[in-house]
Amino acid sequence: MDHDIERAKERAEALRKEIEDHNHRYYVMDNPTIADAQYDKMIRELEKLEKQYPSLASPYSPTQRVGGQPREGFSTVRHISPMMSLANAFEEYELRDFDRRVRQALPGEPVNYVIEPKIDGLAVSLYYENSILLRGATRGDGEIGEDISENLKTIGSVPLRLRQVLPALEVRGEAYMPKDSFARLNEAREESGEPLFANPRNAAAGTLRQLDPRVTASRKLSLYTYDIGYSEGIDLQDHMGVLALLKELGFRVNDFTLLEDIDKIIEYCMDWQSQRFDLTYAADGLVIKVNSLDQRRRLGATTKSPRWAIAYKFPPEQAVTTVRNITVRVGRTGALTPTAEMDPVRLAGTTVSRATLHNEDNIHDKDIRIGDRVLIQKAGDIIPEVVAVLPEERKGTEKPWSMPTECPSCGSRVVRVEGESAVRCTNIACPDKLWEGLIHFSSRHAMDIAGLGPAVLAQILAARLIRDPADLYNLRYEDLVIIERMGPKSAQNLLRAIESSKKNSLSKLIFALGIRHVGERAAKILAAHYGSLDNLMSVREEDLEAIPEIGPKIASSIVAFFEVPQNMRVIDKLVRAGVNTRAEKSSRGAGPLAGKVFVLTGALEGFSRQEAQELVESLGGKVSSSVSRSTDYVVAGEDPGSKYDKAISLGIPILDEGEFKALTGIPQATEAGPK
Numbered sequence: 001m002d003h004d005i006e007r008a009k010e011r012a013e014a015l016r017k018e019i020e021d022h023n024h025r026y027y028v029m030d031n032p033t034i035a036d037a038q039y040d041k042m043i044r045e046l047e048k049l050e051k052q053y054p055s056l057a058s059p060y061s062p063t064q065r066v067g068g069q070p071r072e073g074f075s076t077v078r079h080i081s082p083m084m085s086l087a088n089a090f091e092e093y094e095l096r097d098f099d100r101r102v103r104q105a106l107p108g109e110p111v112n113y114v115i116e117p118k119i120d121g122l123a124v125s126l127y128y129e130n131s132i133l134l135r136g137a138t139r140g141d142g143e144i145g146e147d148i149s150e151n152l153k154t155i156g157s158v159p160l161r162l163r164q165v166l167p168a169l170e171v172r173g174e175a176y177m178p179k180d181s182f183a184r185l186n187e188a189r190e191e192s193g194e195p196l197f198a199n200p201r202n203a204a205a206g207t208l209r210q211l212d213p214r215v216t217a218s219r220k221l222s223l224y225t226y227d228i229g230y231s232e233g234i235d236l237q238d239h240m241g242v243l244a245l246l247k248e249l250g251f252r253v254n255d256f257t258l259l260e261d262i263d264k265i266i267e268y269c270m271d272w273q274s275q276r277f278d279l280t281y282a283a284d285g286l287v288i289k290v291n292s293l294d295q296r297r298r299l300g301a302t303t304k305s306p307r308w309a310i311a312y313k314f315p316p317e318q319a320v321t322t323v324r325n326i327t328v329r330v331g332r333t334g335a336l337t338p339t340a341e342m343d344p345v346r347l348a349g350t351t352v353s354r355a356t357l358h359n360e361d362n363i364h365d366k367d368i369r370i371g372d373r374v375l376i377q378k379a380g381d382i383i384p385e386v387v388a389v390l391p392e393e394r395k396g397t398e399k400p401w402s403m404p405t406e407c408p409s410c411g412s413r414v415v416r417v418e419g420e421s422a423v424r425c426t427n428i429a430c431p432d433k434l435w436e437g438l439i440h441f442s443s444r445h446a447m448d449i450a451g452l453g454p455a456v457l458a459q460i461l462a463a464r465l466i467r468d469p470a471d472l473y474n475l476r477y478e479d480l481v482i483i484e485r486m487g488p489k490s491a492q493n494l495l496r497a498i499e500s501s502k503k504n505s506l507s508k509l510i511f512a513l514g515i516r517h518v519g520e521r522a523a524k525i526l527a528a529h530y531g532s533l534d535n536l537m538s539v540r541e542e543d544l545e546a547i548p549e550i551g552p553k554i555a556s557s558i559v560a561f562f563e564v565p566q567n568m569r570v571i572d573k574l575v576r577a578g579v580n581t582r583a584e585k586s587s588r589g590a591g592p593l594a595g596k597v598f599v600l601t602g603a604l605e606g607f608s609r610q611e612a613q614e615l616v617e618s619l620g621g622k623v624s625s626s627v628s629r630s631t632d633y634v635v636a637g638e639d640p641g642s643k644y645d646k647a648i649s650l651g652i653p654i655l656d657e658g659e660f661k662a663l664t665g666i667p668q669a670t671e672a673g674p675k
């Protein structure tokens, strides 16, 4: 058995290296080279090995990223050296003053500055010993932070192991939530009536200070590093060298510029202000840092901030406009969301004419009335919102607003559940709910039905051709061609797109169903775990909660979804229409081993377990880890385990390696395998 452990250990280490590499390509280089499914497969193999041989578990294994058990609170960490903050400059003259002070303290010396975006996130510290991540902490008050290691480990761009051997290293950087994740998170919170995060910084902070790391793992954070707080075994001259080393060690490093002349720096700062809106993250300024580390030492620091750096803060992008109307939209889950319809105005890179008002409490708290002049801004550069009313501009003709008591879409009663800020339509068949549900169902990440945009969908609904997503699969050519602006060609294309969506993966279908709180990632996890929609439909809450990353909220929402008879009817129709409801492996269908279930036991000579499994799967078969009546073949190598005995007792055919090769069409060597 020692031999087995030895092999498992080697395989685990090889897998870790490979997974780390793919992680680095995906999260740091933004250049993945394998499909998600392949990556997931490696992770699963590694998890299995670590479970089978607990002595192989390791704190730096990529399997540690999923987020462990919730904790009671965080312990505190004293930083090796204080994590300081930066002095701010808002005006050109403040930048000139800074440059003058620096040059006065370094008479006659050339001074170069590195300029980096100032990311609106949360400063964190990562401490490595012998290249392994030991601890991650928040900045806290600068002296003492909180140990958030488990949460930081869930961030894909945080290396668990450095790409070079170093005795000790403390790295500092900014953990942040990319704009798209922020927008999606707030959308989901709005739908479920939870309070919204005001900006990506708060969202990142709230996410990193979660006691349940699974929650952190489910919200996508990222990290840019920009400093080394402490190191042993390296000698660096300047900040450029620091950034280059960080990159080599496997960290993500943001773009930067080296400039000398203050006029150029000011010009650069001004140019940046329009560019910032095109970034994938929210930036609230630029940081200007002296490049030479020796000069930095001589410049020193005040009690709060270093004298060698300054943050140029962008002016807040706000605008004033007039609210012309307040309309209400019904979302997929029936939540009524009020929106301010305003006179168009330029704001943070786009023209804005609508702003979300979130919910009725927000409108009443801010006393927003129709006709009001309001100050608007974009939360984290993204979602326009009303900051405040300008009461001094009121004329007395402004009209207060209140939430309708009937659904604006279908006229049904609306209810507000206690403890929630959202008001919801109670009608299960509400057309607006249906509309949003259909848009979601056919969207790219869901069933991906090209050609079914809002305009076409509106016409299909108006013609009463469909009442639920499953009806899409019954649309006929005759129905479609008579739709305005839909020629024979587009009708055919649409039907073809609908037809081919039947073959989509199970995870896409689960996501498309629009179960509350079940996003793309949860859908993938559920598909991999349950293998078929049938299995998922009959799960219990506690089974779901046992799955890493599936929390109680997702679990109860899934169970509730399948309890609604209307939902079950739609699923039934989808199945009858021939939509795939099985996970990738078995749905491939084709291949000589289609539908056959294999169990592998003992060591094979010609293949590793992984290779044998891949071979079976490539031929359409499935590999299961335990023998049951539904097993078709048990493949027994050397030293087979109890699965062999079970196969005999159940009368399941047992193949030796030679027979397995014959079945899978592998040419036989002159010498046959064992036995």
Ligand code: IVH
Residues within 6 Å of the ligand: 083, 084, 085, 086, 087, 116, 117, 118, 119, 120, 121, 122, 123, 139, 174, 226, 227, 287, 306, 309, 311
């Ligand atoms: S350097 C001693 N570089 O801004 C200075 N900070 O007010 C160390 N920040 O706490 C910080 N982007 O959270 C630096 N490229 C960047 C930054 C950055 C964002 C944040 C960081 C820091 C705060 C300073």
